[in-house]
Amino acid sequence: MSDALVIIPTYNEKENIEAIVKAVFSQKKAFDILIVDDNSPDGTAEIVKNLMNDFSNRLFLEVRMKKNGLGTAYIHGFKWAIARKYDYIIEMDADFSHDPKDLNRLYKACYNDGADVAIGSRYSQGVNVVNWPMKRVLLSYLASKYVRFITGIPIHDTTAGFVCWKRKVLETIQLDKIKFIGYAFQIEMKFIAWKHRFSIKEVSVIFTDRTLGTSKMSGNIVYEALFGVLKMRLRGLPK
Numbered sequence: 749m750s751d752a753l754v755i756i757p758t759y760n761e762k763e764n765i766e767a768i769v770k771a772v773f774s775q776k777k778a779f780d781i782l783i784v785d786d787n788s789p790d791g792t793a794e795i796v797k798n799l800m801n802d803f804s805n806r807l808f809l810e811v812r813m814k815k816n817g818l819g820t821a822y823i824h825g826f827k828w829a830i831a832r833k834y835d836y837i838i839e840m841d842a843d844f845s846h847d848p849k850d851l852n853r854l855y856k857a858c859y860n861d862g863a864d865v866a867i868g869s870r871y872s873q874g875v876n877v878v879n880w881p882m883k884r885v886l887l888s889y890l891a892s893k894y895v896r897f898i899t900g901i902p903i904h905d906t907t908a909g910f911v912c913w914k915r916k917v918l919e920t921i922q923l924d925k926i927k928f929i930g931y932a933f934q935i936e937m938k939f940i941a942w943k944h945r946f947s948i949k950e951v952s953v954i955f956t957d958r959t960l961g962t963s964k965m966s967g968n969i970v971y972e973a974l975f976g977v978l979k980m981r982l983r984g985l986p987k
């Protein structure tokens with residue numbers, strides 16, 4: 749068993765899943781992988797089951813009954829990882845927006861440089877986003893500015909979905925009390941880690957929009973983030 753687990757949530761990722769699994773396993777550092785699939789109608793989980801024959805004890809699959817949001821998929825995965833005592837737990841998208849080569853940099857930021865949380869950050873050194881429509885870049889960039897303004901959190905990319913967590917951080921955060929189910933979950937997790945005074949390091953990465961499959965971003969996700977952040981600021985740490 750590796751000391752580090754990469755969690756990849758999936759919903760309809762049949763075009764990407766085999767390639768991303770193989771790309772993670774081709775890294776010098778041996779990572780394990782957990783796929784959390786929400787019963788994708790396109791058969792993503794079936795592809796993973798076949799791959800598990802080639803990567804037994806390194807590739808794992810959890811299938812949930814239905815599409816239930818990115819945040820709850822990760823929480824499911826975090827609990828799975830904590831139960832199995834992985835020391836480093838990494839969030840990553842299935843669609844190559846996050847370069848698998850950067851996994852090593854995130855891992856090292858925690859393992860060698862002592863960060864409790866390492867964020868693959870698009871906005872810590874300018875704006876490093878490739879091929880997203882300008883509308884989406886602006887939405888994401890301004891969302892991070894907004895969260896910084898409202899909460900005071902000293903992080904440039906609060907909605908980043910490429911993050912390495914030390915297990916102790918996930919054990920401290922009360923995962924059952926996380927309120928957001930969509931992408932705003934990314935903001936809430938970082939906010940709580942910061943409030944607990946864990947050390948957070950941003951590692952500059954380039955985010956490249958997917959070439960296969962489609963984004964699951966929706967208006968509800970934006971709404972949840974916009975108003976939820978205000979509530980989160982007022983609430984502070986979960987009681």
Ligand SMILES: Nc1nc2c(ncn2[C@@H]2O[C@H](COP(=O)(O)OP(=O)(O)O[C@H]3O[C@H](CO)[C@@H](O)[C@H](O)[C@@H]3O)[C@@H](O)[C@H]2O)c(=O)[nH]1
Nearest residue numbers: 757758759786816817818821841842907909931963964965
């Ligand atoms: N299991 C599960 N997986 C999901 C769900 N919704 C999305 N996913 C998976 O989560 C990953 C990210 O989803 P995308 O839909 O590709 O995200 P994006 O629009 O490219 O958004 C990116 O930017 C966001 C905002 O900055 C990030 O918050 C997000 O993590 C991601 O990096 C993909 O692997 C996708 O299949 C869900 O409800 N359930």
